[in-house]
Amino acid sequence: MAVAALSTVVEWYDFTLYLYFATVLSRVFFGGGGTSLALTLGGFAVAYLMRPLGAAFFGHVGDRYGRRRMMLLSMALMTAAMLATALLPTYGSIGPAAAWLLLLLRCVMGFSVGGEYTGVVAYLLEGARPECRGLVTSSAAAASEVGALLAAAIAALTVNAMDTPALDSWGWRIPFLLGAALAATVWIARSIMQESPDFERQAAGGTVPTNPLRHALTHHRAAIARGFAISALGSITYYVGITYVPAFLASASPMTEGEALWLSTAAALVVILVTQVTGSLSDRYGRKPVLLAVCIAAAVLPITLFSLMAGASRGWATVGALVLAAVGGAMSAVGAVATAEQFPGEGRLSGLALGATTATAVFGGLAPYLAQELMGRSGWPLVPGAMIAVVALCVLPVFLTMPETRPAPNRPRA
Template sequence: MAAIAHTPARRLDDHPPISRGSLTVAGMSTIIEWYDFTLYLYMTTVISRVFFGGGTGGTAATLLVFAFTYLLRPVGAAVFGHIGDRIGRKPVLLISMALMTVAMLVTALLPTYASIGATAGWLMMAMRCLMSFSVGGEYSGVITYLVEGAEPKRRGFITSLASAASEVGGLMAVGLAALTTSFFTGPDLDSWGWRIPFFIGAIMAGATLLMRSRMDESPVFEEEDEDDKATNPLVEVLRVEPGAVARGFAISALGSITYYVGIGYAPTFLQNAGEFSESDALWLGTAAAVAVILVTPFAGMAADRFGRRPILLLFGVLAAVTSLTMFQLMASGSRGAALTGALVLAAVAGGWSAVAASTIAEQFKSKARMSGMALGFTTATAIFGGFAPLVGERLIEMTDWKPAPGAMIAIVALCVLPVVWYQKETAPAVVENETH
């Protein structure tokens, strides 16, 4: 505990930057994580037929598996956070990507419900468990690596590129899902067409693993003496910096629900509530992914220039006041209205996530930074990301009120905004100006 308590706060800013090549590989490799998870959501209706027998019960089972397996993310975060704080950031990024490669490859080879019945669903759930466990340390490991390796005054922009890259993964997922459902129909889609996007994901993950093997280790971690490292990082960060964990949880909660409900769940919502076809809903999702990619780097640069707090407050207010209306537009059945709703929701989610990445990591000034970030980030994601699409679907069924998912986002935004209002500014350039 003493090791954490005596860690100087300037350590995060007092180090040589990581090479551009290593930063690029780390930032761009988040493509794989989000490609897989959004692919599963975008292909919910297909997976429900292929693995769970189809119908309303099949859709519910598909979303339940997504939600249940998300509970393994905090478990993976605890394991990988310990490895990252004790052994290094690079080993975490290598192990997690290796497991993700295996999970996607095996998923592409799974037998279907038509072949082996309900066992197919259980096998799919096993692969989702492996993926969730491995992803537990993936995103937090990448953000920790980027925050520790980027130039302090460009940290918001650099870490926002990881968020943008993840949206590239989402764009690839929705685009390939749309192409798959457009070119393959009926028996061909359900027997083998659905496998193609998962095979592509496995190939990309394997290539990323090779590139990560050439990355540098974080200079902040390399500067630490063995005696200074936390013996039990997870326990010690909870003892020393519980407030930072709580703030990270809150910030991640809004980021998770805006992304997984406002973007990931949107195609399923458009099909069920807006009565769009599978391919039309996925093409609207593709447009939303493009919007996120365009917004994200500008939000990161604005956070470096004006501070994390004001930009988070801006997107938090937008989430609170626009989400309900945007879901109403998407449920209207009008293509133009649905596109407007999807684009606005995507822009808000992308802007918040871009700034949240650096903000959460900067909450921690201890040498258990990765454990603290992983704990706050992944616990919130498991609750507000994994379960949110299922809850949204159930609320619509129970109340017959189609905009219910938008109300969920608005409520979480209203709860999180006070946390952002009272937190201290962490952007290095803004803090330096305030000091002088």
């Protein structure tokens, strides 16, 4: 379980590095100019559309042949894609073809990550004691944020350690080479993992579904819909409220690229702390009350927080970014366990692929691009906050009517 959680650090470092380096990559691969940042964020969005496909593929592997085999396969694919990205030619070398190659590799990474996160969440949930499932499963969200923290910190160090010509010429490759090396190391570590006890139960009892996707669609339609709603809010609070923030600050506030990245590093620390607290609260009070509290915060706070970040004061911008990060981290924590508990062990990964991962593709991958476009067209810097608030209000009725999934103290594990 420790290897599963820690290895998620590397997978998410590799995937989120692109967003933290968005302004640099817009120059290196898209030639700079007024539309280059929007095109770079569009590449992030397109790659996210591969996540449901990857989740369906890896979900089938995990539900049919085991969680361990699925996680080894996804990490191998991520390692290869990260190394290839580090070695890509730039716009200055081959012109627009550089951007297309980058997009292709981003799609491979999106395909890989599609199965990674749901696989780790299921693995941790199935190995945890019922009374601490929230805390243990939330470590997947914490580990992914550690990966994002590492990506933000390495990006900030790289940007601040060299001048722009050196950064655009060769410096941008360093964080991607580091990610490839870390991913290869984690693949070796994952080879010692044991299989999930829940999948071993299925194998021993002969209940492993032969067609996991069909099984999930036949028996768990309501759970898929609830997982979609939970993940929709979790995705937009995370990807608009946390990972999009450096690009927002660089374009809508007086902060420099380096300052925005350092603030994102601080925000990642807040998320890691909030994640564990929220997981514990969901074990004590239940998933539903915590979901409702975070949903209300997401409906009320973001517009004000983006207003603070768009202002002239660096101090208030810092407050806005850190509070917004706390909301996103809390939603990621309770969302991880709440979505996984919507399904029994049989077909769990495929159910998560159909519900949670599909929502992430729409409300995670497309949201930063849409926020940048709408903000540019309207001239209103509070568009990202309004987007989060609207999604929160839309999913609130689902949270109000959904059943509690926290195991009773004397209930055996599923």
